[in-house]
Amino acid sequence: MSTKNTDFKNIERTAKNREKTWKIITYVLLTFWALIVLFPFYWMVLTSVKSYGAYNAEYIPQLYTLAPTLQNYVDAFTAVPLAKYFLNTIIFTVITTLIMLMVTVFAAFAFARLEFRGRNLLFTLFLALMMIPNELVIITNFVTITNLGLRNTFTGLILPSITSVFYIYLLKENFEQVPDELYKAAKVDGTSDLKYLFKVLIPICQPTIVTITILKVIECWNSYVWPRLITDSPTYFLVSN
Amino acid sequence: MNTRSLKPWLYLLPAILFLTAFMVYPLFDVFVYSVEEGYNFASQTYSGTGIYNYSYVLHDQYFLQAVKNTFILVIITVPLSTGIALLISLGLNSLPKLKDLYQTIFFLPYVTNTLAVGLVFMILFKKTPYSEGFVNLLIHFFGGESVDFIEGPYWAKMFVMCFYTVWIVLPFKILILTSALASVDQDLYKAAKVDGTSRLRIFYKITLPMISPMIFYLIITGFIGAFKAYSDVVAIFGVNLNAAGMNTIVGYVYDMLYGDSGGYPSFASAAALILFAIVLTITCINLLVSRKKVYYD
Known part of the structure; x- marks a missing residue:
């Protein structure tokens, strides 16, 4: 009887130990990748506060700085009209995202x-369109926009970036998960489709809509190829140009 | 009755309009461009139709180099990034503490500008007469020879490219996979635990089948995305990709259209259509495989 008892304890102990080892391995691996992810950001911030001379003088790059400076930020904003680029990017992002939504x-x-x-x-x-790479259509869109005389305008920047089948697909899946009964109840009450959409569906699916908005904002903020093609006047440059 | 059947189309009108103007019409147009021989952009004239543009592109060594680069990139990064993402998501899912912190850190690369981080990567890997570069210091530390990763041998450049691509695509995959893992029915795990099933077996028999649709979604979009790589390459190796020997197919299209050697919409269209054919073929294969392997309930 007693031997059996210790057996159980032993088994329990090994199981707990194994669990612990797993946990430690997981933490170590995750932390390792987290460091790889964070390092470039650290580097970016670090370099941004180093003075130009100090940065160039380092044969062996240093991982810290003793004399942080904000001069680089001042330079960035004065050397090129970076503030203007920021404003352009914000305008472009907000309008595109709103219409897209x-x-x-x-x-x-x-x-x-x-x-x-x-x-x-x-x-x-629609789904088939999802497979077409953007770069394939960029050529014609470039010609279309040029022919419409929309180069170097916000309209030209925004128009082709509006639709995204990917988001339509995502949101459609989400809308379909809302129970049918709500729609029927709304119909019985004589609610119009439009009112049902804005009063019921959109509030329920808010998380997805927020996700889509965030993704689209990021996409706009980072877009590079199209803005670079369609603008050659600095008045309409975005930050990434 | 008439207004009722019209209404759905009214809702769809904006989407259809934009898609037709900026997706469908260009598709036809690209095809037309690609068969027009000797097209002149300035005078909008062409000398004839045929498949000369395709044969030119297919014999252009820059294009062949670009195809090779793209294929290496795709074959290495897609399985690697999906695998790592799966490992990380599994790890994240099993964490009792700090899950949110890790999740936020892992999501960071998604939110940042590809160009900016690409430049940082370039600086980290670069070796100039003035500075060894951070990565080379690490290699020295572990007793290796320093390599110029940006202008050095081909494999070194490819390594930087693949590493950066994996780094940049992981967040999205982790996001999708963690939410897929979280939505697996917990009763299945409890039942398996009661039966004393081993960890590996639980993973193969429960986790993997349950999240297989999402994995295949990631593989398919991963292939499409990797074939479309361009701005990341520019960030690391600069605009003149042909000289660096690191061009991608999309980069080739872009150069043909707008770069220093640009002004050839016909060649660009032909190259773009070849890319589309490649992507379409691979997507179809993926879909066929997924139909056999993916578990839908």
Whole structure:
């Protein structure tokens, strides 16, 4: 009887030890990758507060600085009109994201809730469009925008960046998860589709909509190829140019 | 009745309009460009139609180099990044503490500007007469020979490229996989625990099948994304990618269109269509494989 008892304890102990080892390995690996992720950021901040001379004089790069300076930030804003670029990027991002949200919400709603002929066919076509690489269409869009005389304008920057099948798809999946009963109840009450969309669906699916907004803002903020093609006047440069 | 059937189309109108103007129409247009021979951008004339543009592009050594680079990049980074992302998400999921902190750190690269971080990577890996560069110091520390990763041998440049790509695509994959892992039914795990199933077996028999749709989604989009690599390469190796021998297919398209050697929309279109054909083929293969392997309930 007693031997059995200790056996159980032994088993319990080894199991606990094993659990502990797993945990330690996990933490070590995760911390390792976290360091790799964080290091470039640390480096960026560090270099940004080093003076130019100090940065160049280092044969062996130093991981700390004794004389931090903000001069580089001042220079960045005075050497090129960086403030203007920032403003441009913000305008571009806000307008694009707002229009994109409207277009996406309406399209997703139509696909998720409204019945019409050819819905599935149209949706499949939309999905097929997802596969086309952006760079493929960039050539024609460049020509189209140039022909419309929209180079170096915000309209030209914004128009092609609006639609994203990826987000329509994501939001449609989310809309469909909302129980059908709510829609029917709203119909019985005589609520219009538009009112149902804004009063019921959008509040319920808020997390997804917020996610889409954040993703789109990041995408706009980081876009490089299209802005570089379509603007050659510094008045419309974005930060990444 | 008429207004009712019209209404859905009204909702869809903006999306269809924009997609037609900036996705569908260009697709046809690119095709037309690609078969027009000797197209002149200034006078908008061309001398004939045929497949000369394709054969020119396919015989251009810069294009072949770009294809090679792109394929190496895709073959290395897609499995590697998906695997690491899976490992990290599994680790994250099992953490009792600090999960949010780690998650935030891992998400950071997604929020930053690719160009800015690319420049940092370049500086870290670069070896100039004035400075060894940080990575080389690390190599010295462990007793290795220093290598110029930016202008040095081909494998070194490829390594930087792959490392940076993995670094930059991981956050999105981790995000998708952690949420997929979190949504796996916990009862399955409890049942397995009661049966005394081993960790490895639980992973293969429960976790992997349950999150396989998301994994395949990541692999498919990963392939598409890796084939489209361009701005990351520019950030590390500068605008003149052909000289560096590190051009990608998209970079080639871009150069043909707008770079110093640019002004050839026909060649650019042909190259872009070849890229599309490659991506489409691989996506179809992926979809076929996924239909066999992925578990849908």
